[in-house]
Amino acid sequence: MTLVTRIGGLIDAFRPADGAPPQTLGAFFSWCLKGSWPMLWIAGVLSSIAGAMEVIAALYLGWVIDAALASGPDVFFADHFWLLFGFVGFYLVLRPLAFAASAASNSIIVGPNVLPLVLSRLHRWTLGQPVTFFDNDFAGRIAQKQMQAARATTDVATEVINTVAFALASVIGSALFLISVDYRAALALALWLVVYVLTIRFFMPRVRVNSAARASARAMVTGQVVDTITNIKTVKLFAHAAFEDRVALSAMKVFRDRSLEFGEISTWFRLALMTLAGTLPVLLIGGTLALWAQGSATAGAIAAAGAISMRIAQMSGWVSFTLMSIYTAVGEVEDGMRTLSVPHQLTDNPDAVALARVQGEVRFDNVSFAYGRKRGGVEHINLTVRAGEKLGIVGASGAGKSTLVSLLLRLYDTEKGAVLIDGVDVRGVTQESLRRQIGMVTQETAMFNRSARDNIKYGRPDADEAEVIEATRAAEAHDFIAHMIDHNDRKGYDAYLGERGVKLSGGQRQRIALARTFLKDAPILVLDEATSALDSEVEAAIQATLAKVMEGKTVLAIAHRLSTIAAMDRIVVLDNGRIVEEGSHDALLARNGLYARYWNRQSGGFIGSEEAAE
Numbered sequence: 001m002t003l004v005t006r007i008g009g010l011i012d013a014f015r016p017a018d019g020a021p022p023q024t025l026g027a028f029f030s031w032c033l034k035g036s037w038p039m040l041w042i043a044g045v046l047s048s049i050a051g052a053m054e055v056i057a058a059l060y061l062g063w064v065i066d067a068a069l070a071s072g073p074d075v076f077f078a079d080h081f082w083l084l085f086g087f088v089g090f091y092l093v094l095r096p097l098a099f100a101a102s103a104a105s106n107s108i109i110v111g112p113n114v115l116p117l118v119l120s121r122l123h124r125w126t127l128g129q130p131v132t133f134f135d136n137d138f139a140g141r142i143a144q145k146q147m148q149a150a151r152a153t154t155d156v157a158t159e160v161i162n163t164v165a166f167a168l169a170s171v172i173g174s175a176l177f178l179i180s181v182d183y184r185a186a187l188a189l190a191l192w193l194v195v196y197v198l199t200i201r202f203f204m205p206r207v208r209v210n211s212a213a214r215a216s217a218r219a220m221v222t223g224q225v226v227d228t229i230t231n232i233k234t235v236k237l238f239a240h241a242a243f244e245d246r247v248a249l250s251a252m253k254v255f256r257d258r259s260l261e262f263g264e265i266s267t268w269f270r271l272a273l274m275t276l277a278g279t280l281p282v283l284l285i286g287g288t289l290a291l292w293a294q295g296s297a298t299a300g301a302i303a304a305a306g307a308i309s310m311r312i313a314q315m316s317g318w319v320s321f322t323l324m325s326i327y328t329a330v331g332e333v334e335d336g337m338r339t340l341s342v343p344h345q346l347t348d349n350p351d352a353v354a355l356a357r358v359q360g361e362v363r364f365d366n367v368s369f370a371y372g373r374k375r376g377g378v379e380h381i382n383l384t385v386r387a388g389e390k391l392g393i394v395g396a397s398g399a400g401k402s403t404l405v406s407l408l409l410r411l412y413d414t415e416k417g418a419v420l421i422d423g424v425d426v427r428g429v430t431q432e433s434l435r436r437q438i439g440m441v442t443q444e445t446a447m448f449n450r451s452a453r454d455n456i457k458y459g460r461p462d463a464d465e466a467e468v469i470e471a472t473r474a475a476e477a478h479d480f481i482a483h484m485i486d487h488n489d490r491k492g493y494d495a496y497l498g499e500r501g502v503k504l505s506g507g508q509r510q511r512i513a514l515a516r517t518f519l520k521d522a523p524i525l526v527l528d529e530a531t532s533a534l535d536s537e538v539e540a541a542i543q544a545t546l547a548k549v550m551e552g553k554t555v556l557a558i559a560h561r562l563s564t565i566a567a568m569d570r571i572v573v574l575d576n577g578r579i580v581e582e583g584s585h586d587a588l589l590a591r592n593g594l595y596a597r598y599w600n601r602q603s604g605g606f607i608g609s610e611e612a613a614e
Contacts, residue, residue, distance in 0.1 A: 004108060011036045011113035017121040021341035025330070028337045032118045032153050036110070040157060043105035044165040050102040051169030053095045058174075060087050102166075106158055114157050119150035122340050130346040131411050140226025142339070144219045149336025152329035159329070163322040188283045196276060200320065203269045204327045210262040211331030217255040219335070224251045230499070266324065273320045346413060348430050355429040358422045358437050360387040360523045360554030362408060367417035369407055370577075377403045378577040381417070390555040392565030392585075394595060395574035401558045403577075405526055408556070410434055421524070439522035443529035445513035447501025452481050453493040455501075455512055459520035467519060468493070474549065475515035480508055518549055525550060527557040562599055571595065 015035045022028050033040065064087060067080045077084065123146055126133075134142065174189065228235060228244045235244050362385040370377040378400040385391045393401050406412055407419050410426045419426045426434055439459070447455055456468050463471075472478040484495040486503070501509045517525070527546075543564070559565045566585040573581035573588070573595045581593050588595035 007104065008108050008112060010109050011039050011117065013113040013116040014120050015117065016124065020343060021122070021125055021337070023337065023341050025334055025337065028333070028341060029153065029156070032121060032149075033114065033157060036114055036117060036157075039105075039109050040161065043102070043110050043161045046098075046102040046105045047161050047165040048169035050098045051166035052173050053098050054170045055173030055176075056090065057095065060090060102162075106161055110161065111154065111158055115150050115154040118153045119146060122146045122149055122336075125344075126340060128344050128347075129342070130344070132345070133342065137339075138220075138223030138227050139230070141219050141223030143226075144222040145336045145339045148215060148219065148332050149340060152332035152336070155329040156326050156333065159322050159326050163319055164326075167319045188287050189280075192276075192280050192283060199272050199276060200323060203265065203272070204323060206265050207262075207269065207324050208327045208331040208334075210258070210265055211328035212335045213331075214255070214258040214262050215332040215335045217251070217258040221248070221251045221255050224248050233502070269320070269324060346410070346431075349428060352428060352430045354433040355421070355424065355437060356433075358387075358523050360437075361385065361420075361422050362524065362554060362556070363420045363423075364404065364407070365418045365420060367404075367407060367414050367419060369403060369412060369415045371412075372415075376577070378407075378574075381577075381579060383572060383579060385554055385556065387422075387554055388552055389570065390550060390568045391557070392568035392571040393556060393558045393574065394562065394565070394571055394598065399574040400577040401574055402528065404574075405440070405528060405556065405558070408524075408526070409438060409440070437522055438524045438526060439517040439520045440526040441510070441513050441517045441528065443510075445501065445506075445509040447497050447504070447509055447512065449496060449499045451490070451494050451496055452484065452512065455497060456493075456515050456519060459516035459518070463519050468515075471515040471519040472512075474518050475511045477508070477511035477515050481512075514546075522553075524554045525556070527555065527559075529559060529561075573598075 012035055017031060018034060019031075021031050063083060064080075067083055071079050126142065126146060171189075171193065225248055228248065235241060364381045364383040367381040368377070368379045370379070376398070381400075381404065393404065395401050403412075407414055408426070410419070410431055413427060421434070421437065448458070453468060456472060457463055459471070460467075469478060472481060481495075482492050485491050486495040486498075488496070490496060497503055497512075501512070504512070555568075557565050557568060565571060568585070571581075571583065571585060571588055572579050573593075575594060581588055581591065581595050583591065589599060
């Protein structure tokens with residue numbers, strides 16, 4: 001392990017956060033940076049030492065000038081050898097080491113660690129949000145807010161260390177020197193500092209507000225652009241490039257307007273600062289010249305005061321703009337905090353336990369759920385699926401089929417009643433352990449822009465290669481995967497699938513999703529139109545495999561193509577959120593009710609719309 005690696009590990013960059021992120025700014029910063037504070041303080045001290053070097057440099061200049069004026073050229077070097085030796089040693093050794101230590105603390109210890117520390121905490125918290133959190137926002141905007149808040153928090157920490165600690169040490173050292181010359185010079189500096197602080201206090205809140213507005217507008221532009229790119233095929237199919245351009249330009253115009261407002265306040269801020277910075281050399285150099293004329297100050301003191309005043313004048317602009325950057329970052333953190341620190345609406349109970357592998361009995365006990373509305377969802381559902389039973393679920397769009405599955409997976413909590421697995425209320429177990437018991441294949445299959453192997457192993461990350469291939473063969477996916485080549489010439493199982501699997505056909509995506517579920521081998525299997533994107537030949541082959549995979553498992557199969565569920569042990573028919581019919585395929589046909597009408601009206605094997613059903 002190298003020295004840099006050892007030093008860089010002084011902050012644990014991936015330490016988990018303690019509890020939920022607070023929703024007040026100071027507490028939010030503390031939550032983000034907890035665990036890094038000791039090293040932040042050390043970095044601040046090192047920066048202060050570097051700042052003090054500036055004052056010592058000015059003092060050395062004054063001492064050398066006074067010594068030169070007090071000695072003749074012939075004896076100066078002999079009489080002041082140690083002064084000159086210290087001067088050379090300070091500039092060539094001590095000062096560079098102080099600045100190097102300060103730079104190392106910020107560039108090696110703080111900077112590389114604080115950003116991943118904050119980002120990992122925000123990302124973990126965001127992952128714990130319910131699906132409604134993501135449904136109600138742009139994916140790109142959420143990602144932008146995470147990165148924005150993490151980067152801005154890091155900027156605040158590093159700039160406070162780099163600038164504020166450095167400048168405070170320089171100003172305090174300068175004040176001590178001026179007191180040693182004459183208290184009136186120190187009072188002039190103090191008066192200037194008061195005006196400087198008042199100027200900062202006037203402008204900074206305005207900068208912060210404008211910064212937050214600009215950050216919010218920027219995130220909206222990102223969200224809009226990402227939303228368009230994510231759905232680019234739909235944009236092109238509907239020939240709506242011009243429409244999407246107008247939508248993006250509208251968001252960009254808002255961002256431009258907010259940027260202009262930010263630019264205006266920045267311009268006035270700079271004018272005020274430069275005017276104020278120019279007054280300091282006039283005050284300090286003019287004051288020490290007056291004292292020199294009275295015999296109260298030496299030429300060296302004039303030179304040192306001049307060097308200090310020029311340095312502070314320059315530093316005031318640097319510090320002020322850094323403070324503006326800090327306040328800008330604070331505004332961005334505040335904007336990100338409002339989006340990301342929302343409390344989790346769906347949480348594990350404090351006494352929740354991990355659900356061990358289940359037998360698979362599923363029971364809906366008088367379950368009602370309407371997404372917080374008066375109508376929709378499901379109502380008074382009483383349904384028991386025995387362990388190992390194969391249940392088909394039928395109903396027109398909006399009948400409540402997907403709602404039942406979402407409640408089983410605890411993507412939502414029931415508003416009335418309870419969902420139980422093996423007699424255990426799903427609200428009493430951890431969400432992660434619950435969902436490990438359920439394998440699911442949906443009509444809209446989700447793919448990561450990763451390799452085919454990684455997408456399949458998502459079902460069971462510890463699976464070996466032989467198990468992966470066995471699952472893909474079962475899903476009729478091995479042959480087409482073996483012949484895949486991506487744009488980087490990665491082949492077969494190493495080939496990347498593109499964002500959301502766009503490089504695959506719908507049937508290929510569904511077969512990979514099936515392979516992933518086969519590999520997971522969960523005791524409860526949910527099939528939501530699992531073979532709808534497959535051609536008849538492939539579907540026939542997979543149906544045979546599905547029959548084997550379903551052996552010994554509890555199965556809930558949603559289908560519009562009724563032929564795919566006709567062989568289920570039992571079928572329930574949902575209508576307007578209620579179970580209206582229940583029985584085997586033959587029994588439901590004999591009943592000549594809603595299921596029979598669906599069966600008789602099918603063309604191509606699909607249930608029609610609700611209106612057609614009625």
